[in-house]
Amino acid sequence: MTATFEARLKAQALGMGFDQAGIATLGAVESAPAFRAWLAAGHHGEMAYLERGAALREDTRRPEPGMRSALVVTLDYGGKEPDGPVARYARGRDYHRLMWDRLEALLSWARREHGSDLTGRAYVDTGPILERDLARRAGLGWFGKNTLLIHPERGSFFFIGALFLDLELAPDEPFATEHCGTCTRCLDACPTDAFETPGVLDARRCISYLTIELRGEVPTELRALLGEHLFGCDVCQDVCPWNQKFARVLGEPAFAASPGLAGDARTLARELLAMSAEEYAARFAGSAMKRAKREGLRRNAALVLGNVGAADDVEALELASHDPEPVVRDAAAWALGMIDRQQ
Ligand code: B12
Ligand code: SF4
Ligand code: SF4
Incomplete structure (x- = not known):
């Protein structure tokens, strides 16, 4: 047959x-x-x-x-x-x-x-x-x-x-069951408490939205909660028991991490602030990270340094506090204040 x-x-x-x-x-x-x-x-x-x-x-x-x-x-x-x-x-x-x-x-x-x-x-x-x-x-x-x-x-x-x-094809059975049960790990672990109720996300609080989609300033009360997240967030997936059991080793070579993107947050943040427009264009050609645009990534880099940086980041942040882009200036000024408070 x-x-x-x-x-x-x-x-x-x-x-x-x-x-x-x-x-x-x-x-x-x-x-x-x-x-x-x-x-x-x-x-x-x-x-x-x-x-x-x-x-x-x-x-x-x-x-x-x-x-x-x-x-x-x-x-x-x-x-x-x-x-x-x-x-x-x-x-x-x-x-x-x-x-x-x-x-x-x-x-x-x-x-x-x-x-x-x-x-x-x-x-x-x-x-x-x-x-x-x-x-x-x-x-x-x-x-x-x-x-x-x-x-x-x-x-x-x-x-x-x-x-x-444009063909009438025989459909598969829709997925009809739900397997979260009484688990609430994702809701409890979200760094910014972004779930309004189970299954309903307030994107305005989600780190993925704040670091990728939002063009303006990250609301001040959420900045420290970004922690080391420079682009996107996997926390609510990492804690999920279904991923802990079934997550796989990456099989698609095209998705292998480009140099520096899977490493240390502080190093990447410093690199982003030091990168010229030409270097940025070459480094992120063909990358989904371009969605945040150069000024968005620099804003995020400054915020991350505010969270994990130290005195030796002050010089780079001072330079960024004179950036032509207001969002970068604002984030750098905030980060300088955070580092100042630690001292
Ligand atoms: C806008 C968007 C976002 C927004 C909003 C996310 C959101 N949860 O709505 C932001 C920027 C925050 C985001 C983040 C991420 N995203 Co996104 N995003 C999208 C996009 C473009 C649209 C989603 C959308 O319409 N949201 C509106 C809400 C209402 O719809 P929904 O979340 O799909 O919810 C449905 C059901 O949950 C249900 N539902 C919703 N509320 C309720 C309530 C009740 C009571 C019930 C019964 C049902 C129900 O109905 C909804 C409509 O069908 C899709 C691509 C697409 N075109 O669909 C990718 C997509 C959803 N994103 C994706 C990914 C990978 C991510 C991130 C993991 C990226 C990251 N690591 O940073 C995070 C995950 C954050 C999270 N917890 O959702 C993947 C998800 C794959 C998957 N396995 O689900 C998609 C499908 C892209 C793709 N083509 O693969 N994303
Ligand atoms: S992606 Fe991160 S910030 Fe967004 S809902 Fe999940 S855990 Fe929360
Ligand atoms: S962590 Fe996973 S299984 Fe648990 S509630 Fe969240 S989505 Fe469901």
Whole structure:
């Protein structure tokens, strides 16, 4: 008996290096009310694009009319590597491009198999899709209390991507159970107490938002709580028992850490403050860390030095306190005050 197109499509995705693949039918998003409530509470902070695309996110048929099904894939980014100043997901090559290229290659394969009139569209955080909702629907995991999608045999250290197709495919069973039970480790461990309730994150307090998405000044009361986190945060994943049991050694060479990004926070912070615009452009070409922009990374570096620096960082911080970028000046002035207080 020949395998169905669905089975061959999923096998092809796994053959291309994805770790999981499942199929979902497109339609109204079940968790849309939760998403609406989250926006209404202002939990998205300055991420205005989430609000702008809200209506499109509520029904997966809206972003690209004509599409009927989605192949949803995941790709692991390790998890066993030591914690560091840069979240694991961003230490190597930018995942968006890498996964998108693979999904495009998968679309070309599907066209060869199914017919050249097949149309499709790849998404890796590149469109108005609630990816975790879609992935749950494709059977790939449940929404943890930390809001991450967790798979019972893989944990949560993986990215999500999707290939939308204008084909009616047989869907997989949605993931219907929930396996957090009475555990609250992620809620208790969050350095900034960013969870409003289990499963609801106030992004405005999340270190990932503060160090990556926020363009302006980090609120003063949260600065010391950033600790050594210079870009992103993995705390609510590290403490999760599902990751402690199932996190893997990084298997995708493209995500291997670039020099200095998995090391010491103080050294990296000093390097960032000393780096010229040209050096920054060369060092972070093709990296997801560019999302924070140069001034954002320098702001974060100054704040980290305020938390872990000492007297011999004063000179670099004084220089940064005259930076052309106001956010860097402000962060450096705060850091100088913190170091001064220790003496
Ligand atoms: C905006 C965004 C952020 C924001 C907000 C995060 C958040 N929790 O909402 C910030 C900048 C803080 C962020 C941080 C991170 N992010 Co992010 N982020 C996104 C993005 C672009 C949109 C998420 C979104 O729409 N949030 C709005 C909320 C309401 O939606 P949601 O969290 O998906 O929640 C759903 C369910 O939990 C459920 N739900 C929500 N509330 C409730 C309440 C109840 C009662 C119920 C029943 C259900 C429910 O409904 C929601 C809608 O479907 C997605 C990519 C995408 N297009 O989906 C990546 C994405 C979610 N991020 C990702 C990653 C890796 C991270 C970080 C781990 C990065 C890091 N190490 O720093 C952290 C994790 C922080 C955390 N605890 O969430 C991955 C997650 C993969 C996974 N296994 O889940 C995604 C999917 C990107 C990708 N393509 O792989 N992120
Ligand atoms: S990523 Fe860090 S700051 Fe954000 S919710 Fe998780 S533990 Fe809290
Ligand atoms: S730490 Fe516990 S509560 Fe949080 S997501 Fe993991 S299992 Fe769920």
